[in-house]
Amino acid sequence: MIPARKPLPGRTKLAIRGLQMAFRTEESEVRVLEDLDLDVREGELVCILGPSGCGKSTLLNIVAGFLAPSSGSVKIDGEEVRGPDPRRIFVFQERGVFPWLTVEGNIGFGLGRLARAEREKRIGHYVRLVGLEGFEKAYPHELSGGMKQRVEVARALAVDPDMLYLDEPFGALDSITRLEMRRELLRIWQTEQKTILFVTHDIEESVQLADRVVVLSARPARIRRIVEIDLPHPRDLSSRRYLELRDGILEEIGLAHKI
Amino acid sequence: MNDSAAQAGRHGATGFHWLLPFAGIVSLLIMWDLALRFSNVPLVPGPLAVARAIVELAQKGFLVKHVVASLFRVTWGYLLAVSVGVPLGILLAWYRRGGLALAPLVEIVRPISALAWIPLAILWFGVGDLSSVFIIFVASVFPLTVAAMSAVAGVSTTHWNAGRNFGLSARQIARRVLLPAILPRLLVGLRLALGIAWLVVVAAEMIAVDSGLGFLIIDARNAGNRYDLVVAGMVLIGTIGLALDASMRRIEGLRALRWSYAAAEEAA
Numbered sequence: 001m002i003p004a005r006k007p008l009p010g011r012t013k014l015a016i017r018g019l020q021m022a023f024r025t026e027e028s029e030v031r032v033l034e035d036l037d038l039d040v041r042e043g044e045l046v047c048i049l050g051p052s053g054c055g056k057s058t059l060l061n062i063v064a065g066f067l068a069p070s071s072g073s074v075k076i077d078g079e080e081v082r083g084p085d086p087r088r089i090f091v092f093q094e095r096g097v098f099p100w101l102t103v104e105g106n107i108g109f110g111l112g113r114l115a116r117a118e119r120e121k122r123i124g125h126y127v128r129l130v131g132l133e134g135f136e137k138a139y140p141h142e143l144s145g146g147m148k149q150r151v152e153v154a155r156a157l158a159v160d161p162d163m164l165y166l167d168e169p170f171g172a173l174d175s176i177t178r179l180e181m182r183r184e185l186l187r188i189w190q191t192e193q194k195t196i197l198f199v200t201h202d203i204e205e206s207v208q209l210a211d212r213v214v215v216l217s218a219r220p221a222r223i224r225r226i227v228e229i230d231l232p233h234p235r236d237l238s239s240r241r242y243l244e245l246r247d248g249i250l251e252e253i254g255l256a257h258k259i
Numbered sequence: 260m261n262d263s264a265a266q267a268g269r270h271g272a273t274g275f276h277w278l279l280p281f282a283g284i285v286s287l288l289i290m291w292d293l294a295l296r297f298s299n300v301p302l303v304p305g306p307l308a309v310a311r312a313i314v315e316l317a318q319k320g321f322l323v324k325h326v327v328a329s330l331f332r333v334t335w336g337y338l339l340a341v342s343v344g345v346p347l348g349i350l351l352a353w354y355r356r357g358g359l360a361l362a363p364l365v366e367i368v369r370p371i372s373a374l375a376w377i378p379l380a381i382l383w384f385g386v387g388d389l390s391s392v393f394i395i396f397v398a399s400v401f402p403l404t405v406a407a408m409s410a411v412a413g414v415s416t417t418h419w420n421a422g423r424n425f426g427l428s429a430r431q432i433a434r435r436v437l438l439p440a441i442l443p444r445l446l447v448g449l450r451l452a453l454g455i456a457w458l459v460v461v462a463a464e465m466i467a468v469d470s471g472l473g474f475l476i477i478d479a480r481n482a483g484n485r486y487d488l489v490v491a492g493m494v495l496i497g498t499i500g501l502a503l504d505a506s507m508r509r510i511e512g513l514r515a516l517r518w519s520y521a522a523a524e525e526a527a
Contacts, residue, residue: 064424066420066423083423084420084423084424085424085426086424086425088424089424089425090421090424092417092420095417096417096418096420096421098418098421098436098439098440099518100439100442100515100516101439101515109421109425109435110425110426112431139514139515139517139518140518141517141518159425
């Protein structure tokens, strides 16, 4: 077996310190995130795992700069995050593809500054990478859910970001497409060397994909545990270690093995 | 999925479904004719009389003259309303504070019938084209403002955020996200407003102008009780209104516009 360790002693890409988030409604204050600390290394694929509504999407939105935290700091490459940035692209839970643009138009959306020839070359490259040849002129409403999700991933990759934020990107897909998309994501991640933050509520998904799984508690979200997934890719989903890790997380969340 | 495609699928086997609307019109005409023959209502023209009246108008050259005059006024009133109402609605929705301050005002003025403006229109613009154009403008500007506001409010946060994420300036977001995102809904608003503009043309042309379908109707009654011409005017208004609506729907059916937030939510 190949040793599982990837280039882990890499430098810190993302540093979250003392992050708090509370939403104020008219009567009360809802505490969503409580005192989070997390470091993510360059090139790492980290899954943030938690029950629905625990605040993991909020966390990702703060890291992406769409929301300002109540307190604490989020630094990327040592610089405080103050807003969204094209070097770090968010792939949305609900379909973020622009329905008024074709597949090509969507993938080229962030490439406005490039010369035409270069832009078309890049679009072509990413169309192939996500396997959408022949659909360049199609509109999103003519595509399946999985294809739309691919368009969004391609649109994100096309601007060559160094980080990707994925918010339950495959949640709305059927289980077969979901597995395919995970495999493709891993393939892309290995060729493109991005740092990936992947939010999910699916334990299996997190163990299949991540270098480390950050297990969050129910709201207000705190980090319960960070699990290193020391399995090489491609991962054998029936291996003992895989099951061990999966069951360990199940236990951590407090769910029994049997339904 | 678009409706006409679904219907074509359902009725594809018979292939005659496109005849149905015509069958409806033809049976209406027959019933109209029969009803007149068997009752003795005075002064109501039958379909043939109306058809003859339309031919008469055409022969005298009045048909084109009235239709063009009406379309001219509606076009100007409507285009003015679009160029004021749509940007106003977008701005009110974009700058929330401005919206909070001005939206109630729009809501108060909106339910006032355009007809109520006729005295003021005459006072301000005198009797003539300008007054008619103004009435049409007033009738369609508020529905357009409201349509634009709600179209902007309906743009999904995801699309805003995606636009921001790719490093677009406010102006670029307006052009590359906001405008395309509101277009399908806005087009529905534009179509409805055009319908309203056409609807008030008769009232607008009652202000003593000397041409237009509205004038034709009033004039035919005043000058000799020519009810065949009155109904001919009504038929022409209806037909042209239908044509205007159909051409707007054609635009809505363009491939790039064949999506809507409502449909996207349903699919999700």
